[in-house]
Amino acid sequence: xxxxxxxxxxxxxxxxxxxxxxxxxxxxxxxxxxxxxxxxxxxxxxxxxxxxxxxxxxxxxxxxxxxxxxxxxxxxxxxxxxxxxxxxxxxxxxxxxxxxxxxxxxxxxxxxxxxxxxxxxxxxxxxxxxxxxxxxxxxxxxxxxxxxxxxxxxxxxxxxxxxxxxxxxxxxxxxxxxxxxxxxxxxxxxxxxxxxxxxxxxxxxxxxxxxxxxxxxxxxxxxxxxxxxxxxxxxxxxxxxxxxxxxxxxxxxxxxxx
Numbered sequence: 001x002x003x004x005x006x007x008x009x010x011x012x013x014x015x016x017x018x019x020x021x022x023x024x025x026x027x028x029x030x031x032x033x034x035x036x037x038x039x040x041x042x043x044x045x046x047x048x049x050x051x052x053x054x055x056x057x058x059x060x061x062x063x064x065x066x067x068x069x070x071x072x073x074x075x076x077x078x079x080x081x082x083x084x085x086x087x088x089x090x091x092x093x094x095x096x097x098x099x100x101x102x103x104x105x106x107x108x109x110x111x112x113x114x115x116x117x118x119x120x121x122x123x124x125x126x127x128x129x130x131x132x133x134x135x136x137x138x139x140x141x142x143x144x145x146x147x148x149x150x151x152x153x154x155x156x157x158x159x160x161x162x163x164x165x166x167x168x169x170x171x172x173x174x175x176x177x178x179x180x181x182x183x184x185x186x187x188x189x190x191x192x193x194x195x196x197x198x199x200x201x202x203x204x205x206x207x208x209x210x211x212x213x214x215x216x217x218x219x220x221x222x223x224x225x226x227x228x229x230x231x232x233x234x235x236x237x238x239x240x241x242x243x244x245x246x247x248x249x250x251x252x253x254x255x256x257x258x
Contacts, residue, residue, distance in 0.1 A: 021050065021115050025231045026209035030060045030176070030224050037064030038174050038229035039072045040209075043079060045112075051079045052111040052231055054129065055092075056174040058103035058150075060227040067101055071149075075110060085110035085123035086157040089146055093125075093157075096150035105150040109172050113164075115235050120170065121161045125149050129174060133195050135167040141191070169234045171198055173212060176226035180216040183223055189216045198232060208232040 029036030037060045043051040053075055057068045074095050075088040083091070088110045096104040107126030114120070124130060125146040132140040146157035164170060173194050180189040197215035201208040209230040217224055 021113065021233055021235045023050075023052075023231070023233045024207050024209040025229075026207070026213050027227075027229050028213055028224070029062055029227050034062075035065040035069060036060065036062055036227040037068050038176065038227040039068045040172070040229040040231040041072055041076065042231070043076050045079065047082070048114070048116070050113045050115070051076065052109075052113060052170075052172065052233065053079075053088075054109045054172045054174060054229055054231050056107045056126075056129075056176070056227070056229065058105040060176075064227070067099065068106075070099075071095060071106060071108070075108070079110070079112070084159050085112060085121055086145065086159045089123050089125050089149065089157040090155060093149045093155045097152070099150075105148055107175070108149055111170075111172075113233065113235070118163050118166075118235055119161055120164055121159050123157050123159050125155070125157060127175070130170065130172040131191055131195070132162075132164065132168045132170055133198055134165065137195070137199065139191060139195055140168075164235055166236055169198060169202070169208075169232060171195065171208075171212075172231045174227070174229045176224070176228035177212060177216045177230060179226065180220040180224070180228075182219070182221045187219075189219045193219060194230075 023042050025040040027040050037057045039055040041053045045051055053072060055068050055071050057064050071092045074091045078088040078091045109124045109129050111120050111122035124144045126148040127144055128141055130142040145160050146155055177194055178190050181187050194212050197212045198208045201211035209232050212230045213228060
């Protein structure tokens with residue numbers, strides 16, 4: 001069993017320290033309110049696995065919170081019934097089709113983490129929002145396995161599985177993070193900016209999800225044009241590295257396909 005205990009909650013950031021895995025999540029609305037159109041949730045399951053859910057609905061701000069929360073509720077309910085990540089995405093898809101919302105669309109990432117076998121089964125709808133970050137800076141992108149939720153099409157979501165190495169960290173971030181940029185600029189924060197912020201936080205022992213939010217906001221000159229959600233997890237003890245004097249810059253990238 002994974003026993004979670006909350007260490008700190010500051011400005012929408014939650015850092016937890018389970019016995020078998022570390023999880024950091026952070027959330028912020030573009031207008032400064034909480035909750036919002038993005039969701040990052042962690043759900044310990046009776047099977048000993050842990051479910052991770054990140055949702056980004058179309059639109060932003062506190063007005064989008066009811067829809068994002070409804071999607072989170074229907075997906076976590078499915079996962080509690082031992083549903084797969086792909087099935088959880090389909091439940092959310094059906095809710096959006098029946099919602100009558102003016103913008104019934106969402107991007108979502110759902111994963112089931114088995115800390116014993118170090119396996120992660122995931123389903124990703126919409127576009128790439130997740131990657132693994134190795135201690136040497138390598139990035140492994142996790143490809144989408146479903147179309148955007150809410151489109152009037154049959155959503156043939158499928159699951160993918162990979163093993164999270166002891167020296168890897170899983171990073172999930174909504175596009176409000178990767179698309180962060182200064183006004184009038186095309187210099188996006190992107191996956192490399194996200195990876196750099198996580199790497200620095202692991203070296204100095206700070207909260208990695210909050211570090212990503214802060215770095216993306218700083219990159220954009222203090223401008224936040226969208227809701228943002230970040231979830232960072234690592235199997236084993238939550239590290240504070242003392243191995244090098246300076247952070248490793250992300251270097252080579254690879255991609256995992258379903």
